[in-house]
Amino acid sequence: MAISITTISSGAELTPASLNDVFEKVQEYINGEMESSDFDSGSAWVDSIHVIRPNFFGSPSPRVEMVSSDVHYREQFDKTYSFVLSNDFVKQAIPIPGLSASIYCSEAIGYAFFHCNFFCFDSFMKRGFGNVPLADSAIGDMSDNEIETLLSAQFSLFVNGTEQEGTKRDLYWNYGNLAVKNHSISAYVPLTRGMNDFSIRVKPFPDKDTTTVASGRNNHFYQIFVQNRNLVIDVSYK
Amino acid sequence: MALVSIPNISPGQEITSTDINTFITSVNNTSSNLNDDNVQIQGIDTRNLADESVVFKETSEDWVYKEDNNHTINTSSANFDILSTGSPAKNIGVGSQGTLVTVPDGQFLVVYCSFSYYVDYVVSERKNRNSGDGGYELKFKLAYKTTASGGYVAGATDINGTLRRSTIILAGYDNANPGKHILPRASMTIVGVIQNQTGSDETYDVRLLANATRALDTSEAVTAYVKDVQMFGKIVRR
Numbered sequence: 001m002a003i004s005i006t007t008i009s010s011g012a013e014l015t016p017a018s019l020n021d022v023f024e025k026v027q028e029y030i031n032g033e034m035e036s037s038d039f040d041s042g043s044a045w046v047d048s049i050h051v052i053r054p055n056f057f058g059s060p061s062p063r064v065e066m067v068s069s070d071v072h073y074r075e076q077f078d079k080t081y082s083f084v085l086s087n088d089f090v091k092q093a094i095p096i097p098g099l100s101a102s103i104y105c106s107e108a109i110g111y112a113f114f115h116c117n118f119f120c121f122d123s124f125m126k127r128g129f130g131n132v133p134l135a136d137s138a139i140g141d142m143s144d145n146e147i148e149t150l151l152s153a154q155f156s157l158f159v160n161g162t163e164q165e166g167t168k169r170d171l172y173w174n175y176g177n178l179a180v181k182n183h184s185i186s187a188y189v190p191l192t193r194g195m196n197d198f199s200i201r202v203k204p205f206p207d208k209d210t211t212t213v214a215s216g217r218n219n220h221f222y223q224i225f226v227q228n229r230n231l232v233i234d235v236s237y238k
Numbered sequence: 239m240a241l242v243s244i245p246n247i248s249p250g251q252e253i254t255s256t257d258i259n260t261f262i263t264s265v266n267n268t269s270s271n272l273n274d275d276n277v278q279i280q281g282i283d284t285r286n287l288a289d290e291s292v293v294f295k296e297t298s299e300d301w302v303y304k305e306d307n308n309h310t311i312n313t314s315s316a317n318f319d320i321l322s323t324g325s326p327a328k329n330i331g332v333g334s335q336g337t338l339v340t341v342p343d344g345q346f347l348v349v350y351c352s353f354s355y356y357v358d359y360v361v362s363e364r365k366n367r368n369s370g371d372g373g374y375e376l377k378f379k380l381a382y383k384t385t386a387s388g389g390y391v392a393g394a395t396d397i398n399g400t401l402r403r404s405t406i407i408l409a410g411y412d413n414a415n416p417g418k419h420i421l422p423r424a425s426m427t428i429v430g431v432i433q434n435q436t437g438s439d440e441t442y443d444v445r446l447l448a449n450a451t452r453a454l455d456t457s458e459a460v461t462a463y464v465k466d467v468q469m470f471g472k473i474v475r476r
Contacts, residue, residue, distance in 0.1 A: 002269035186352035
């Protein structure tokens with residue numbers, strides 16, 4: 001409610017209480033009880049110069065902190081920073097450098113709009129295992145028409161250690177590097193105040209898994225590559 | 239500009255209600271008159287902004303759709319169709335789960351849709367790459383309706399610039415051995431924006447539409463799937 005202090009009737013006695021009441025109401029008004037109705041709404045007078053300037057931060061946690069949101073970003077566009085994972089390194093999903101960020105949510109509640117892109121493929125161990133040309137009785141002994149059925153890795157977005165629904169992306173046999181992927185993931189994640197860990201993680205499907213690999217061969221894929229990649233996390237507060 | 243006048247009372251001078259009322263009236267008159275003259279440069283920070291004063295975001299399923307399971311693209315002709323899964327059916331969309339989302343006049347509804355997709359693994363639907371069918375083409379786009387009545391597709395309006403095409407086949411052999419090809423699986427993210435310019439609040443049901451056919455014979459539908467999808471929206475205020 002907009003401020004409205006009752007005026008003192010003419011001839012009424014001025015008492016300490018009546019004066020204090022006036023000053024208390026003014027004090028409350030100035031110290032935080034102004035409301036939107038107190039502002040001139042006749043024109044759009046708020047300009048960018050009225051808003052406190054953003055703060056830009058570089059390495060190691062590049063981000064922009066603004067009045068209503070923060071934007072965090074990571075990127076790796078140089079192939080010398082390729083992330084390479086052997087399929088028999090691990091069985092768990094592990095974070096990918098350049099697709100991971102630990103960010104601070106500075107308000108009690110924030111809403112993260114997460115977006116990322118990455119280029120990935122798997123590389124075979126030996127040239128002869130490349131599954132090219134695609135023909136019967138060749139590598140994998142598949143049918144005439146090769147379908148991406150043999151998984152080599154799965155990617156997902158994890159936030160604070162929890163896999164996010166609807167963010168899985170698959171990587172299959174390389175088929176002689178024909179089936180490279182440029183994957184993208186967007187996700188919406190409510191946050192609470194404090195540190196929050198975002199990471200695209202990759203889970204290799206290791207050798208010796210005879211349930212997913214054609215009989216007699218269990219090493220058709222070998223190394224998982226993640227090359228050009230970037231992510232943007234827009235944390236909206238207001 | 240809102241200005242406050244403080245009475246100038248000299249020592250020995252009698253204080254009257256007029257002195258105090260002049261002050262009270264000047265304070266009361268600031269209401270509705272605070273403008274850029276009262277706000278210093280960079281004077282607005284996070285504390286001055288009300289919740290959702292810049293971006294309106296919700297976590298309900300009307301605003302955030304998440305699903306790992308398959309959604310079948312099974313168009314009977316070259317037409318686009320909605321994508322659903324489960325029973326009762328859940329539709330990929332914002333405002334598509336029963337309650338349309340409301341966008342105030344003049345404001346922007348931004349929607350993000352990120353998903354994986356692939357053509358069905360059905361041998362009978364695979365074709366010889368030399369037969370002229372050109373593989374398979376999947377098309378996606380975002381569209382919206384402002385009412386819940388009637389069928390969705392017939393009354394929907396496309397969101398300009400959101401149509402995406404994906405030819406989902408790779409030939410992998412030579413002419414002497416036709417019929418060898420790969421069906422790669424991929425992912426995609428589409429972002430669309432709608433501005434409510436109706437002059438009043440408007441409701442929206444925004445959905446992902448898809449179509450899967452032979453690439454060179456769009457009258458022949460094929461079965462394909464969308465899975466691991468997130469679709470969410472936010473309102474950006476002007």
